[in-house]
Amino acid sequence: MLTIGSTYHRPRSCLAALLGAVTLLLAGAGVARANELLIAGAGFGHGVGMSQEGAFGYAQRGWSYQTILAHYYSATALGTAPAGTRVRVLIGATVRTMALESYVRGVVSAEMPSSWPLAALEAQAVASRTYALTAHAGGSRFDVYADTRSQVYGGAAAYTPQTDAAVAATSGQVITYAGSPAITYFFASSGGRTESVENAWPGSPAAPWLRSVLDPYDRGPLHSWTLTIGFSSAAARLGGLVRGRLRGIEVLRRGLSPRIISAYVVGTRGRTLVSGGELAARLGLSDTWAYFSVRHGLAVSAEPDRSGRPPSVSFAAPAPAPAAPRASVPAAPRTGAQGGVRAEGAAESSAAASAARGGGTAAPA
Numbered sequence: 560m561l562t563i564g565s566t567y568h569r570p571r572s573c574l575a576a577l578l579g580a581v582t583l584l585l586a587g588a589g590v591a592r593a594n595e596l597l598i599a600g601a602g603f604g605h606g607v608g609m610s611q612e613g614a615f616g617y618a619q620r621g622w623s624y625q626t627i628l629a630h631y632y633s634a635t636a637l638g639t640a641p642a643g644t645r646v647r648v649l650i651g652a653t654v655r656t657m658a659l660e661s662y663v664r665g666v667v668s669a670e671m672p673s674s675w676p677l678a679a680l681e682a683q684a685v686a687s688r689t690y691a692l693t694a695h696a697g698g699s700r701f702d703v704y705a706d707t708r709s710q711v712y713g714g715a716a717a718y719t720p721q722t723d724a725a726v727a728a729t730s731g732q733v734i735t736y737a738g739s740p741a742i743t744y745f746f747a748s749s750g751g752r753t754e755s756v757e758n759a760w761p762g763s764p765a766a767p768w769l770r771s772v773l774d775p776y777d778r779g780p781l782h783s784w785t786l787t788i789g790f791s792s793a794a795a796r797l798g799g800l801v802r803g804r805l806r807g808i809e810v811l812r813r814g815l816s817p818r819i820i821s822a823y824v825v826g827t828r829g830r831t832l833v834s835g836g837e838l839a840a841r842l843g844l845s846d847t848w849a850y851f852s853v854r855h856g857l858a859v860s861a862e863p864d865r866s867g868r869p870p871s872v873s874f875a876a877p878a879p880a881p882a883a884p885r886a887s888v889p890a891a892p893r894t895g896a897q898g899g900v901r902a903e904g905a906a907e908s909s910a911a912a913s914a915a916r917g918g919g920t921a922a923p924a
Contacts, residue, residue, distance in 0.1 A: 595854040596788045601750025602846035603781035606818050607759045607769055608744035609686055611671055611902035614679045616776025624681035632768045638735040646691045647701040654701045663688045667722040669711035671902045680725035686743040689733040693742040736768045747902050748779035750848050758814030771815035781845050796841050803828030808851040809863040817868035818847040
């Protein structure tokens with residue numbers, strides 16, 4: 560399960576790193592173990608479905624919400640939720656039942672800044688509305704959590720004129736695949752490409768509408784990032800995955816984005832297979848899109864990577880978006896779990912949301 564923790568990871572300054580390395584060399588030249596794990600990554604969240612920062616970029620360039628949604632959710636159409644649809648929301652220990660549109664009004668600004676372009680807010684409204692109908696997070700008891708285990712619901716405190724306009728403009732609209740509402744995962748930032756669902760959560764079935772797509776206009780604050788972790792700290796975070804003393808990380812497989820699917824945690828007494836999601840959760844990474852190096856004193860070397868996916872990936876700009884809206888007939892499927900990491904700057908609407916600033920998300924069970 561990938562659980563995203565708090566947001567920004569700030570690397571040590573070059574001067575501080577240099578002074579630290581020199582001190583180590585003077586204090587103990589010849590020490591064989593690596594002293595720091597260097598991580599260069601991209602994106603924020605699970606990487607599946609709609610990137611909120613990418614939707615922002617497309618909206619800035621004149622894309623409509625229909626074409627934004629068509630880009631992130633492949634081969635889908637727009638349908639209409641049944642009249643009078645209600646949603647059961649777990650708020651604290653209480654399940655509250657409310658009209659679908661009232662629920663969506665309380666979600667959009669809690670998941671995306673209300674100052675963003677209308678088309679981005681409209682795309683969020685449709686994705687959140689569809690997610691509410693397809694998550695089934697609580698089985699027969701409730702439909703969605705009111706926090707980042709599903710999507711953040713802020714109630715009336717989250718209503719804004721801008722997001723209310725987006726909800727009204729898309730009233731009742733849901734995303735469908737083959738005539739049924741389709742689970743609509745979303746997250747904060749893609750790093751330049753989204754991931755196919757079966758790669759993000761190994762064991763999940765492939766879904767034709769949750770395929771990896773290029774995302775060239777994603778330019779959020781965590782579009783790319785770096786993180787430096789001392790080996791003792793990294794070993795403590797990895798816990799029982801380390802056999803002996805930690806030696807490094809060896810990536811085995813990557814998805815199309817290229818987020819990590821599987822890797823070895825390498826120790827002096829052997830290696831342990833780990834999923835990309837667990838590795839990111841243990842190390843506190845913003846995303847599973849990560850490349851590893853180690854620093855021995857002043858020397859830095861890349862860790863072994865068998866994936867065949869180099870860290871430098873360029874993305875071409877997409878063709879102009881088509882303008883035609885879509886239509887279809889909805890139905891009610893039963894699919895699995897959590898929605899998305901919130902876009903940076905979305906409203907703080909509850910204690911749980913505040914604690915999860917920058918978002919948290921869980922993989923489907």
